[in-house]
Amino acid sequence: MERAEQTREVISARDLGVVACTRCLQVWPQGVQTCARCGHKLVQRDLKSLQRVWALWIIGFMCYIPANIYPMLRTRTLFYVQEDTIVGGAIELMHHGSIGVAAIILIASVVIPLAKFMAIAFLAISVTRPSTVSQNQRQLLYEVVEYIGRWSMIDIFVVAILSSLVQLKVLVAINPGLASLFFALSVIFTMLSAQAFDSRMIWDAQQQGKGQKQE
């Protein structure tokens, strides 16, 4: 494993008077507005980034509430119609003995989304004030959030597969509930919120020594 040239003190591009394109990594002198290679807008630090993060975070969180109140699945059999919310469906599965699947669903659609909301909020707050959590840990947290965000869609796909597959006319039919729409929106908005976060801000605090975001 080779590392790009090592210096004891890590110098940021901002201190060096250059600005890097976050999409294609091309380095430009400070003051250049658009990357000539890929056309991406060049910004030294995205100062509006936090506002976008919070706006998208709030939309995502608001969508998550109805996602848990409305039914996710509507199972109709010969004798009864049953409507399950996310948590209700998982409990139902647990009663049937499929503890493993119930655990996957609970983790994917309750634990991970909630943890993600908290993680993004924590990151967004941590860049504005001194934090006791090291930069490396926060960078790791950010990467985990970005990676894992997409996996929450698993619940939507399960609903899609179930409700197209289990359509046996009078015997049994499964249909999606309104919660699926809100849940998908919630996942999409939290993904956008995490993408809006400019992770370079995590590292600025180190250089200023006080963990204070400037400007």
Next chain:
Amino acid sequence: MTAPAAPIPRNDLIVCPHCDAAYTLARPGHGERAVCHRCHTVLIMPRRKAGLQIIALSVAIVILITAAAIFPFLSIAVAGAHNSVSILDAALAFSDGPLVVLSLATAALIIFVPLARVLLSLYVLVPIVMDRPPAPQAAQAFRLAEALRPWSMAEIFAIGCAVALVKVSDLADVSFGPAFWMFAILVVLVVVQDNFLCRWSVWNALSKPAKS
């Protein structure tokens, strides 16, 4: 300093996109990797013959996606009643009322976005690997392919299948269609193709004719 005529890029430097650490550029050899010293992001990871391998994988992926979308995927039987679905049917399951939006989104996430990404990367990579000048608009195409990356969810759909199967299996008999196996291979190929691609090398190749 407003809009200088032609700003000169600093090709001697490389900057980590995650933590903004700047380094003088030292190109790693084949099989080696350049890693950001501060946040351990992999910056460059060239591989010998990666271009050809990626193109081969991409062609395979295009064929598999098309086939997997059309052929029956899963079928279910209980007490004489029978139903079989393709991936498109599954994606379009949310068909009533406001859920139509969700149908379209699902179809995009599991079929059209992965397909678009592969086609775009073929468009960008084929001229580069054949030592031709880059295709027109190649930079925009690659940029779009990169932007679509988080939204390509084929592998998540595959795990979703597993969960759905367990849920249904006590309700009815489930059997796999040909598309199921194609999709299983597809998921592996998509992940491998994504990990082979060294983004820095592609961008570097795209910028060459203009800059030297």
